[in-house]
Amino acid sequence: MSASIYARPVLPRIIVRPLLATLALHGLVVYLLTANWSSFEEKTITPQVIPKAIDARLVDVSEILPEPEPVKKPAPQPKPKPKPQPKPQPAAPKPKPKPEPKPVPEPAAPKPKPEPKPDPEPSREELLREQREQMAESLAREEAARAAATADEMAASYAALIQRTVTGYWSRPPSARNGMEVLLQLQLIPTGEIVDVRVLKSSGDTAFDRSAMNAVERAGRFPELKNLPPRKFEETFRRFRLLFRPEDLRY
Amino acid sequence: MEEQLSLIDLVLHASFTVQLVMALLLLASMLSWYMIVQRIIYFRNSHDDMINFEEQFWSGIDLSQLYREGNERAAEGQTIVGMESIFRAGFKEFSRLAQQPGMDSEAVIEGSRRTMRVAMLREEERLERHLPFLASVGSTSPYIGLFGTVWGIMHSFRGLANATQATLATVAPGISEALVATAMGLFAAIPAVMAYNRFAARVDMFTNRYDTFVDEFSSILYRQAYALRSREKKAG
Numbered sequence: 001m002s003a004s005i006y007a008r009p010v011l012p013r014i015i016v017r018p019l020l021a022t023l024a025l026h027g028l029v030v031y032l033l034t035a036n037w038s039s040f041e042e043k044t045i046t047p048q049v050i051p052k053a054i055d056a057r058l059v060d061v062s063e064i065l066p067e068p069e070p071v072k073k074p075a076p077q078p079k080p081k082p083k084p085q086p087k088p089q090p091a092a093p094k095p096k097p098k099p100e101p102k103p104v105p106e107p108a109a110p111k112p113k114p115e116p117k118p119d120p121e122p123s124r125e126e127l128l129r130e131q132r133e134q135m136a137e138s139l140a141r142e143e144a145a146r147a148a149a150t151a152d153e154m155a156a157s158y159a160a161l162i163q164r165t166v167t168g169y170w171s172r173p174p175s176a177r178n179g180m181e182v183l184l185q186l187q188l189i190p191t192g193e194i195v196d197v198r199v200l201k202s203s204g205d206t207a208f209d210r211s212a213m214n215a216v217e218r219a220g221r222f223p224e225l226k227n228l229p230p231r232k233f234e235e236t237f238r239r240f241r242l243l244f245r246p247e248d249l250r251y
Numbered sequence: 252m253e254e255q256l257s258l259i260d261l262v263l264h265a266s267f268t269v270q271l272v273m274a275l276l277l278l279a280s281m282l283s284w285y286m287i288v289q290r291i292i293y294f295r296n297s298h299d300d301m302i303n304f305e306e307q308f309w310s311g312i313d314l315s316q317l318y319r320e321g322n323e324r325a326a327e328g329q330t331i332v333g334m335e336s337i338f339r340a341g342f343k344e345f346s347r348l349a350q351q352p353g354m355d356s357e358a359v360i361e362g363s364r365r366t367m368r369v370a371m372l373r374e375e376e377r378l379e380r381h382l383p384f385l386a387s388v389g390s391t392s393p394y395i396g397l398f399g400t401v402w403g404i405m406h407s408f409r410g411l412a413n414a415t416q417a418t419l420a421t422v423a424p425g426i427s428e429a430l431v432a433t434a435m436g437l438f439a440a441i442p443a444v445m446a447y448n449r450f451a452a453r454v455d456m457f458t459n460r461y462d463t464f465v466d467e468f469s470s471i472l473y474r475q476a477y478a479l480r481s482r483e484k485k486a487g
Binding site: 014015017018019021022023025026029033034 | 258259277280281284285286287288289292293296438
């Protein structure tokens with residue numbers, strides 16, 4: 001009877017596209033998850049270790065901080081400013097003739113004239129206040145600029161410091177050759193201690209790799225990093241790479 | 252502990268039960284996505300078919316010709332689904348009953364209506380396929396994931412019982428890998444629930460359209476049946 005309805009209860013076969021879409025989606029998700037997981041290791045830079053015969057001393061933080069202070073020079077700048085302003089004062093008495101305000105085109109000029117005459121003191125106070133404000137303003141600007149600059153400078157100097165310290169501890173094995181390089185990944189905590197050292201790219205010579213690891217382990221910690229602002233620390237030193245590459249060898 | 256935990260490691264180092272749970276959830280997620288995409292395609296196709304058929308049906312074409320066209324397509328091996336299969340069921344039954352002498356026009360209409368209802372139920376069944384699975388993935392997979400997590404945390408705390416010095420580092424990896432199970436459960440559940448709700452609404456829409464079509468079509472058949480019977484009476 002109604003066989004025609006039930007003869008083909010089959011669904012139209014839709015298999016391939018959903019299957020592909022499913023696989024693609026899950027593959028993408030897994031890829032994204034695993035890729036993201038490791039990606040935040042990679043944003044750090046490599047302070048290059050170039051071993052030298054002479055070992056330099058550590059840089060003290062106090063040496064870096066005073067540097068921007070000489071920049072303060074702009075502060076004295078406001079001082080010369082008062083000079084031009086006092087000038088109008090002696091100038092004011094000159095145009096004393098009051099009938100002459102009209103020929104003077106500037107309305108601003110006549111106003112200061114009467115003021116200095118009754119009491120020149122308030123004007124000086126105003127000047128002082130103005131000067132102080134300017135000082136404060138320029139100081140604040142300087143402060144901000146210095147904060148930004150010093151964070152970078154400090155980071156750079158600490159990178160140099162780490163490089164020097166580690167280099168100091170590095171004793172290369174006799175198998176070391178020019179052109180060998182081993183890339184280490186260091187993980188620090190904000191107190192400056194090294195929590196983790198890993199070989200990212202081996203030089204192929206285990207003794208050489210080992211010597212680099214030893215150097216880092218012997219350095220142990222860089223307590224100076226405590227002085228770094230936390231954000232800068234996270235940015236630069238939470239995880240970073242060290243490249244060991246002897247370039248001064250003769251062979 | 253020292254090494255950076257990667258997602259792959261977390262999954263690989265998990266305990267057997269947790270791994271089993273994860274595998275189950277992955278399977279559920281894959282199946283539900285397969286069904287979601289399959290349903291999307293199927294719904295889109297049926298919607299297009301429905302629009303096309305309605306256009307054809309109301310274009311004033313002769314109904315028996317429409318039926319014959321369908322026959323040709325069925326002979327080519329095409330499966331006819333959706334509104335057209337309802338139409339074909341109703342029309343076939345109508346013409347069959349109308350040919351039988353002595354059939355009351357009411358009975359003819361009743362018969363064809365019944366067949367159309369059957370065909371419609373059939374269509375609904377096709378539309379609703381896989382939806383129960385999506386619903387159960389949506390409602391149970393968070394619990395499965397939670398089970399995996401609880402199990403994993405239980406284990407990592409039991410391992411802690413033997414340690415003399417308990418640090419966060421001894422439990423953290425265990426908890427972290429256990430939590431992956433919950434994340435996977437949610438990952439499977441959220442799309443399934445959303446898709447289920449959407450598809451349920453779509454199915455409702457389709458059933459409404461089919462219902463309306465059945466009513467419209469039977470009113471047309473009514474007219475034809477009466478015309479036929481009155482002609483027969485005049486002739487007879």
